[in-house]
Amino acid sequence: MFKVLVSDPISDLGIQQLVDAEDVSVDKKPGLSEDELVAIIGEYDALLVRSQTRVTARIMEAGKQLKVVGRAGVGVDNIDLPAATERGIIVINAPDGNTITTCEHTFAMMMALARHIPQAYTKTINGIWDRKTFLGVELRNKKLGVLGMGRIGSEVASRAKAFGMEILAYDPFLTEDRANKLGVKLSSVEDIVRNADFMTVHTPLTPETRHMIAGPQFEIMKPGMRIVNCARGGIIDEQALVEAIDKGIVAGAAFDVFEVEPPEKDHPFLTNPKIIVTPHLGASTVEAQENVAIDVSEQVLHILRGEAFKNAVNMPPVPGDVLNKLQPYFSLGERLGSFAAQLAHGAVEEITVSYSGELADVDTQPLTRYVVKGVLSHHLGSDQVNLVNAMHLAKTRDLNIVVNKSTAHKGFTNLVTVTLRTQSEERLVAGTLLTGYGTRIVQIDKFPVDVSPEGNLILVKHNDKPGIIGRVGTLLGNNDVNIATMQVGRKLVGGAAIMVLTVDKAATKEVIAELVSLPDVNKAKEILLV
Numbered sequence: 001m002f003k004v005l006v007s008d009p010i011s012d013l014g015i016q017q018l019v020d021a022e023d024v025s026v027d028k029k030p031g032l033s034e035d036e037l038v039a040i041i042g043e044y045d046a047l048l049v050r051s052q053t054r055v056t057a058r059i060m061e062a063g064k065q066l067k068v069v070g071r072a073g074v075g076v077d078n079i080d081l082p083a084a085t086e087r088g089i090i091v092i093n094a095p096d097g098n099t100i101t102t103c104e105h106t107f108a109m110m111m112a113l114a115r116h117i118p119q120a121y122t123k124t125i126n127g128i129w130d131r132k133t134f135l136g137v138e139l140r141n142k143k144l145g146v147l148g149m150g151r152i153g154s155e156v157a158s159r160a161k162a163f164g165m166e167i168l169a170y171d172p173f174l175t176e177d178r179a180n181k182l183g184v185k186l187s188s189v190e191d192i193v194r195n196a197d198f199m200t201v202h203t204p205l206t207p208e209t210r211h212m213i214a215g216p217q218f219e220i221m222k223p224g225m226r227i228v229n230c231a232r233g234g235i236i237d238e239q240a241l242v243e244a245i246d247k248g249i250v251a252g253a254a255f256d257v258f259e260v261e262p263p264e265k266d267h268p269f270l271t272n273p274k275i276i277v278t279p280h281l282g283a284s285t286v287e288a289q290e291n292v293a294i295d296v297s298e299q300v301l302h303i304l305r306g307e308a309f310k311n312a313v314n315m316p317p318v319p320g321d322v323l324n325k326l327q328p329y330f331s332l333g334e335r336l337g338s339f340a341a342q343l344a345h346g347a348v349e350e351i352t353v354s355y356s357g358e359l360a361d362v363d364t365q366p367l368t369r370y371v372v373k374g375v376l377s378h379h380l381g382s383d384q385v386n387l388v389n390a391m392h393l394a395k396t397r398d399l400n401i402v403v404n405k406s407t408a409h410k411g412f413t414n415l416v417t418v419t420l421r422t423q424s425e426e427r428l429v430a431g432t433l434l435t436g437y438g439t440r441i442v443q444i445d446k447f448p449v450d451v452s453p454e455g456n457l458i459l460v461k462h463n464d465k466p467g468i469i470g471r472v473g474t475l476l477g478n479n480d481v482n483i484a485t486m487q488v489g490r491k492l493v494g495g496a497a498i499m500v501l502t503v504d505k506a507a508t509k510e511v512i513a514e515l516v517s518l519p520d521v522n523k524a525k526e527i528l529l530v
């Protein structure tokens with residue numbers, strides 16, 4: 001008998017199939033503390049949660065029988081994924097079940113914002129018949145900027161068109177073709193900030209999206225902008241938003257999510273008359289809660305019974321014989337993918353993975369998945385992409401995956417080369433495993449290098465002139481950025497060259513900008529490989 005613990009309020013109808021299963025017993029115990037969960041989790045095979053339960057490493061450590069954590073919803077930021085992976089616990093989510101509901105909440109917020117519904121309601125029920133203060137605006141003929149054109153963003157765009165809005169959309173995976181198919185105008189973040197009347201964010205919270213709308217964006221923002229966030233707190237800088245409202249740049253904002261939830265009692269959003277808020281209700285409809293609970297219960301049953309399942313967020317399904325040959329290359333593959341994604345500009349259209357040497361005779365599909373996971377994780381968030389869903393996510397984004405194989409050795413026993421083709425350019429990174437030395441990046445674009453693929457790297461493109469290494473070193477030193485290793489690669493003496501530095505801490509954007517302003521430096525870019 002498998003034991004399932006439900007530790008958040010999850011739809012009864014949704015989990016009925018688990019309750020009805022003869023080989024499963026279900027306990028519903030919402031609202032337990034971490035200590036209480038640690039005390040009882042040892043007897044359970046599966047844990048079902050929403051976003052309230054923080055599934056920590058301690059809980060998983062105590063979950064000696066735990067095989068699966070099921071998240072009835074999208075975001076798994078409340079689950080310690082590395083800890084789950086380390087312990088072989090599969091984490092699954094229900095990514096599709098609340099898309100429409102959250103899209104509709106976004107619209108409810110956008111319309112409430114345009115027409116001051118919550119503020120007008122409060123006055124009216126307090127006996128004040130105020131028909132002057134709440135002059136609203138129409139959505140029709142307005143420009144709506146959508147940041148993040150995944151499941152929810154695309155649904156929002158499609159409905160906004162029915163309101164007569166023009167959609168300006170940005171997503172690193174949005175190509176001109178797909179934008180045309182969706183009837184939206186492919187735009188940059190800057191285009192959106194400068195030109196939209198309304199803006200809504202639908203990205204995960206990643207290091208890249210954190211504060212993607214902050215001081216510099218508010219400075220250039222079209223006055224009168226109205227902003228909606230039903231995705232994740234932190235994508236928009238809360239403090240900077242309040243300041244932009246005070247300065248009259250932003251006309252109003254509607255937030256369902258906060259950087260810290262629940263927000264402190266004195267959070268500035270809670271008293272600002274131009275900001276309307278809801279307590280993370282985006283997914284809270286009867287339908288969505290049933291959908292996500294049904295999806296997640298079904299997959300939990302499959303996992304407990306040893307059947308095929310989907311929507312795993314963290315599981316590496318590699319057959320044993322292939323594992324031995326490929327395992328040493330997995331982290332290299334993922335890091336080459338991530339490196340290439342950070343290098344390339346523009347929407348990615350094609351990922352080519354070339355294997356040369358002995359790997360050409362192995363079923364390299366699992367390794368290709370790691371590469372694709374590395375590319376996608378950079379933009380989609382590492383909590384959303386896994387080895388099970390990487391290929392599917394690539395397909396749904398019209399990303400072409402090409403695999404080439406050659407038994408020729410090209411100077412190494414094995415060489416893995418990742419080439420990204422975007423709308424505007426092609427970028428290449430190649431790596432290998434050197435016996436006794438570990439993994440190495442051995443080529444970046446046309447330049448041969450020898451770099452360990454980990455940590456904070458700075459890539460500098462420069463002219464091969466005397467003194468350049470000193471200038472770069474001095475500038476970084478003056479900014480307290482310690483260089484651990486430095487590699488210089490060039491094709492021709494005096495020609496274009498590349499410098500790859502490993503540094504002990506991340507350089508700020510300002511330092512990178514200063515690097516670019518040095519004589520004979522053409523480009524500088526920071527790359528993080530985790």
Ligand SMILES: NC(=O)c1ccc[n+]([C@@H]2O[C@H](COP(=O)([O-])OP(=O)(O)OC[C@H]3O[C@@H](n4cnc5c(N)ncnc54)[C@H](O)[C@@H]3O)[C@@H](O)[C@H]2O)c1
Pocket residue numbers: 074075095098099102147148149150151152153170171172173202203204205208209212230231232256257280281282283284379380381384
């Ligand atoms: N408020 C709620 O209750 C609620 C409910 C459901 C989902 N969510 C959140 O909404 C968000 C979107 O969910 P989804 O199901 O549409 O996810 P999704 O993965 O389908 O879409 C996210 C999109 O963001 C894009 N993206 C990543 N980095 C970007 C960047 N820097 N700029 C622009 N776009 C970028 C990705 O390419 C992707 O297409 C997630 O954060 C999810 O957790 C909130």
Ligand SMILES: O=C(O)[C@H](O)COP(=O)(O)O
Pocket residue numbers: 050051052072073074075076098280281282283284
């Ligand atoms: O990521 C999600 O699915 C949403 O944020 C909803 O979270 P919830 O299940 O706690 O409502």
